[in-house]
Amino acid sequence: MIPSWIPSLPSLKYLDLSDNHFNGQLDEFKSKELVWIDLGTNYLKSPIPNSLLNQEYLMFFSLSSNNFSDDLNFSMFSNFSRLGMLNLPYNSFSWADKDQVKSNLLNFLYDLDLRSNLLQGSVPIPPSSIQNFFISHNNLSGHIPSTICNLEFLRILDLASNSLKGAIPPCFGNMSTIEVLDLRHNNLSGKIQRNFSVGNPLRSFNLRGNKFEGKIPCSLTNGKRLEVLDLGDNELNHTFPMWLGTHQT
Template sequence: MDLGQNQFNGQIPRSLVKCKMLEFLNLGNNQIEDTFPSWLGWLPELKVLILRHNGFHGVIGKPKFNEFREMRILDLSFNKFVGGLPSHHFQRWKAMQVVDLGKLNYLQANVSFQAPGNNWFTSFSYSMTMTKAGVETKYEKIQDFLVAIDLSSNRFEGRIPEDVRVLKAVQFLNLSNNLLSGQIPSALANLTQLQVMDLSQNKLNGEIPRELVQLTFLEFFNVSHNQLIGPIPQGKQFSTFQNNSFEGNPGLCGKPLSKECYPEGSSPTSPSMSKRDDGGDTWFEFGWKVIMLGYGSGLLNGLILGYLFNPMKSKLFVKFFGRKMQNRRRGRRN
């Protein structure tokens, strides 16, 4: 059922729960105002749910049953969802946990028509539009092993949960343009099928986990405009990413950025580093030390000599020792 690109408003009709064979539901690009329709999880065959560009809002609560077990593609982008990411649902999305590439098939509906003396068979391929690598992409056909989650452009907050590790079959993960904070979990390295990961436009901090270098299928990686620090992991797919994947993080350093990384405790503006550049600052500092040493010793010597050669002190010396010498001479004469 494809009802996208219309002007439907209000809530999703609850009568859809009766469509037990429904595999594909697209309500994107409408004006629907509703909370997350967890009750659609009762549909045992639902594989694709697209709710992008609507007015869905509120917190995605805990699941009440084993819902969305066959879900492979979930697009909730450009809505008004709040609260934490739906980590409690991750354990229930069983189809996203099993990597099964199999043969190249496409999601489609096989339809047959019967009439007196004639039977017609046809198939209808599902199509959709998703944001891939920052660009809206039209999929005329959907590969049946494609697994994608797009929760971008909402108001999700808090940490990216460690439970994300169970979604091993996910190929596209878009969490951009939210209010997510905390560190990027190294558990994302468990998603070995990832081709696209977009975490840009959030409030993530800390370092980029080095474990992410293990994602050998990763074609697009974006963590721009966060609060990340430290060196960018190097090697494998990370050597293919450009500056715009990391821009907007003043604390990041290393290739492909022009900002170099420096050993702990030093920086490009610290005296120890500036001395190593051309030696100029070293000699400058050494010269000042010599001058100050000479000045100090000269001052001390001057005070001592001044005291020794003080005219008043000389007169007292002569007067004192002169009297002693006179007394000795008188004693000899007597």
């Protein structure tokens, strides 16, 4: 167990107990000045104490790789007015609402990691400030919402290993900030859109393990920074795209 005197420290600001063997439930924290909390890679379990959800100055919060099973809702973090990074992967979190919609909360959040949990329903739209959004290895279903293209700062989108279906929203090809797009191991289908804009910043594009058909769009050459292109295990056909051999980053 985490020693009870630690949550009792009234002026605690930075707490890092990650990569240990702490177990059990967390006590309520006395400090209201916490800025950094990292409890990742332990054996801690639910519930998340209310005192941790009421930290006005918190900027980094990680409970990754534990045994938490709370019902998540963006509104539960409404007091985190300065939070920049929220890391909750490798737990057993589920949604309180399976069809999460865009939240106006967490206006400073730029990194949200929800990988490898028990999340179901449609793809949630994170706060507009988000740059890196990881939600792979869950059980999300339905189509990828085109409204995700409205995230003007989005750099990394990881939706891999879910149960998503349908086509890729055409607007992805016109996003001016996205560098990593990982959609592998879903049930996506149709043709790969052909409207990748000139000068797009895409570095990694992964569609492995879906049901795409047709040919590889040569508009992918419009982005000169592409380093990783994985289209394996699909239903693509046509002649081999010779332009791939001349593409330079």
